[in-house]
Amino acid sequence: MTILDVSGLSVRFASQGRTVHAVEDVSFSLAAGETLGIVGESGSGKSVTALSVMRLVPTPPGRIVAGRVLFQGRDLLTLGDEDIRRIRGREIAMIFQDPMTSLNPVLTIGRQLTEVLEVHLGLHPRAARNEAVDLLKLVGIPEAASRLDEYPHRFSGGMRQRVMIAMAVACKPRLLIADEPTTALDVTIQAQILEILSNLQRELGMAMVLITHDLGVVAGLADRVAVMYGGQIVEEGPTAALFADPRMPYTIGLLGSIPRLDRPDDRRLTPIRGKPPEAAGRPVGCRFAPRCQHVAPVCRTEAPPFRPIGHDRHARCHFEVRLTDEGVHAQGSRVLSPKDA
Amino acid sequence: MIVYLTQRLGQTALVLAAVSLLAFLMFRFLGDPVVAILGANSTGLQRDELRRQMGLDGPLPLQFIDYVLGMLRGDFGLSYRLGQPVLRVLAERVPATMELALVGMAIALCIGIPAGVYTALRPAGMLSRLTMLASLVGISMPSFFMGMLLIFIFSVTLGWLPSFGRGETVRLGSLWTTGLLTVSGLKAILMPAITISVFQIAMIMRLVRAQMIEALRTDFVRFARARGLPSRAVNLRHALANTLVPVVTVVGLQLGSIIGFAVVTETVFQWPGLGLLFLQSVAAADIPVLSAFLVFIALVFVTINFLTDLLYAAIDPRIRLSDKGSIA
Ligand SMILES: Nc1ncnc2c1ncn2[C@@H]1O[C@H](COP(=O)(O)OP(=O)(O)O)[C@@H](O)[C@H]1O
Ligand code: SF4
Numbered sequence: 020m021t022i023l024d025v026s027g028l029s030v031r032f033a034s035q036g037r038t039v040h041a042v043e044d045v046s047f048s049l050a051a052g053e054t055l056g057i058v059g060e061s062g063s064g065k066s067v068t069a070l071s072v073m074r075l076v077p078t079p080p081g082r083i084v085a086g087r088v089l090f091q092g093r094d095l096l097t098l099g100d101e102d103i104r105r106i107r108g109r110e111i112a113m114i115f116q117d118p119m120t121s122l123n124p125v126l127t128i129g130r131q132l133t134e135v136l137e138v139h140l141g142l143h144p145r146a147a148r149n150e151a152v153d154l155l156k157l158v159g160i161p162e163a164a165s166r167l168d169e170y171p172h173r174f175s176g177g178m179r180q181r182v183m184i185a186m187a188v189a190c191k192p193r194l195l196i197a198d199e200p201t202t203a204l205d206v207t208i209q210a211q212i213l214e215i216l217s218n219l220q221r222e223l224g225m226a227m228v229l230i231t232h233d234l235g236v237v238a239g240l241a242d243r244v245a246v247m248y249g250g251q252i253v254e255e256g257p258t259a260a261l262f263a264d265p266r267m268p269y270t271i272g273l274l275g276s277i278p279r280l281d282r283p284d285d286r287r288l289t290p291i292r293g294k295p296p297e298a299a300g301r302p303v304g305c306r307f308a309p310r311c312q313h314v315a316p317v318c319r320t321e322a323p324p325f326r327p328i329g330h331d332r333h334a335r336c337h338f339e340v341r342l343t344d345e346g347v348h349a350q351g352s353r354v355l356s357p358k359d360a
Numbered sequence: 361m362i363v364y365l366t367q368r369l370g371q372t373a374l375v376l377a378a379v380s381l382l383a384f385l386m387f388r389f390l391g392d393p394v395v396a397i398l399g400a401n402s403t404g405l406q407r408d409e410l411r412r413q414m415g416l417d418g419p420l421p422l423q424f425i426d427y428v429l430g431m432l433r434g435d436f437g438l439s440y441r442l443g444q445p446v447l448r449v450l451a452e453r454v455p456a457t458m459e460l461a462l463v464g465m466a467i468a469l470c471i472g473i474p475a476g477v478y479t480a481l482r483p484a485g486m487l488s489r490l491t492m493l494a495s496l497v498g499i500s501m502p503s504f505f506m507g508m509l510l511i512f513i514f515s516v517t518l519g520w521l522p523s524f525g526r527g528e529t530v531r532l533g534s535l536w537t538t539g540l541l542t543v544s545g546l547k548a549i550l551m552p553a554i555t556i557s558v559f560q561i562a563m564i565m566r567l568v569r570a571q572m573i574e575a576l577r578t579d580f581v582r583f584a585r586a587r588g589l590p591s592r593a594v595n596l597r598h599a600l601a602n603t604l605v606p607v608v609t610v611v612g613l614q615l616g617s618i619i620g621f622a623v624v625t626e627t628v629f630q631w632p633g634l635g636l637l638f639l640q641s642v643a644a645a646d647i648p649v650l651s652a653f654l655v656f657i658a659l660v661f662v663t664i665n666f667l668t669d670l671l672y673a674a675i676d677p678r679i680r681l682s683d684k685g686s687i688a
């Protein structure tokens with residue numbers, strides 16, 4: 020059953036007199052209990068996509084200019100402020116990248132936990148407190164009861180990320196959006212946090228959107244992957260299929276740039292040439308064209324459509340590009356021209 | 361905490377000692393008390409005699425110690441102008457000024473904080489723009505002008521409020537007289553307090569607004585929104601609470617300077633407080649009063665500083681009143 024269905028989402032920012040197309044025509048969907056990994060370089064629009072689902076894009080400068088975000092059948096983008104507020108934290112929760120700055124320094128973590136429980140579940144302060152202790156235990160914080168009255172600065176980064184997770188899942192949401200939940204943490208702690216997230220997901224039956232720029236994280240946890248580039252999803256599909264057989268030159272480059280033990284040495288690192296795109300102004304043609312090895316004249320004049328490729332997969336490229344044992348090949352000519360579409 | 365308190369007290373003592381030294385030097389060298397007491401046409405013999413009696417012929421350090429010991433007993437000498445003990449002169453004036461300053465600051469906080477929050481939350485709103493404009497006027501309007509404007513409107517034209525004095529006062533204990541318990545006292549304090557508060561309102565409002573805009577951009581406010589907290593809780597419990605440390609700092613300093621330097625307002629309204637006393641004492645070269653005034657102002661600032669430090673710790677748990685001693 021589809022729990023989240025995003026289609027045609029576009030978000031723009033007005034920044035220093037220019038319009039930044041931060042997110043452009045993004046579509047994806049997610050079934051209950053499923054995990055979607057969103058990967059992409061910094062600035063590719065991952066956070067803005069997530070914030071749009073929560074209706075938390077700072078406005079101004081940002082504005083959601085098009086799209087639909089269906090959550091359990093309701094379009095979140097047309098809800099009133101009070102209705103969306105009731106969904107936040109209750110049905111859809113979100114955790115952020117930086118545990119050091121995401122907790123309020125002047126409130127005890129107990130207070131920050133109980134306030135959600137009181138607001139959404141109407142618990143009385145005493146009941147909320149007991150529940151808060153259980154939540155801290157759930158995310159593996161030792162001596163939970165005695166730590167409730169401490170302030171965030173007494174906790175390490177990893178512990179704070181656990182606290183943030185506890186606050187997010189306090190009301191047992193149907194969907195958890197985790198925006199780079201481990202990026203700011205030490206490697207050893209990253210694994211612990213990911214394990215907590217996947218355990219919680221199983222226990223609570225939550226769907227999860229896991230944003231990261233770490234392909235390893237996605238490979239381990241996600242059922243499906245969406246790759247973002249320059250504000251667009253450029254490839255999307257089941258994790259195993261996408262990793263084994265990437266179809267879009269950017270994805271191929273991305274997978275090529277992580278060391279793979281199952282491939283010959285000479286192909287281990289294939290960093291993608293060039294710089295990420297400027298988000299300002301709407302580029303004509305394919306956004307990846309300036310960096311693409313397979314670029315053809317048509318790529319610079321016509322934007323490739325986001326088209327189905329095989330079973331349950333989509334890619335945004337004019338060509339049928341495949342990774343074979345001999346290297347990367349663009350097979351044949353254009354499979355589907357924009358005019359045909 | 362104990363370490364902090366003792367350190368803080370040590371610093372305080374040092375500051376007060378330095379100020380006492382200044383006050384003493386002023387007392388000893390700016391005005392010759394002997395001449396002042398005996399009159400200008402006294403003979404040198406008479407003066408030497410009095411000097412000896414007053415202990416003013418000994419070595420300076422001893423005289424300073426005498427001065428400090430006297431100060432600790434509350435003995436600042438006699439006012440040249442009034443011939444009364446300085447302490448009594450001050451004690452008559454301090455309550456008037458303190459009440460004026462506190463009421464003025466209370467008005468400023470009650471208006472400045474909500475206005476700051478409001479303009480931060482609706483930066484583009486019409487009312488916000490008007491408020492910001494008004495605050496510019498408030499910051500640049502001289503207080504004598506404000507005072508005279510109020511007098512013109514509410515005393516001269518409407519006749520609602522008295523234009524000078526403190527109204528009826530009530531004695532509380534042996535040292536304090538208050539004007540806050542009588543109708544005429546309340547009427548009398550209204551205009552001077554508003555005059556004092558205008559600048560403070562504008563400043564507090566602008567400070568709160570700037571801090572609040574900053575706080576609204578923080579990750580923890582975004583996370584609070586993402587948890588679906590009502591905007592009241594987000595704006596007040598999460599954002600505003602994080603703006604209070606700078607606000608407390610500024611309010612403390614401002615309170616000190618209102619108490620110490622309310623000269624203009626007190627003059628405009630003939631408010632029988634320290635500012636007026638200060639002017640009268642300068643005019644009469646009443647050195648003992650002036651040096652005691654100096655010590656008193658230092659005491660006020662030091663006390664306020666101490667209280668704000670305690671408040672910091674109450675507001676922000678990261679500020680530990682511990683081994684580090686000072687507050688960053
Ligand atoms: N508050 C903002 N103001 C202006 N531009 C923004 C803002 N937030 C995001 N953007 C723009 O949106 C683009 C995508 O940002 P983001 O979604 O944060 O990227 P990611 O999370 O993938 O690193 C960025 O290039 C940036 O220019
Ligand atoms: S459309 Fe052209 S430029 Fe874009 S990824 Fe495909 S081949 Fe490369």
Ligand SMILES: [Mg+2]
Pocket residue numbers: 062065066067198199
């Ligand atoms: Mg991001």
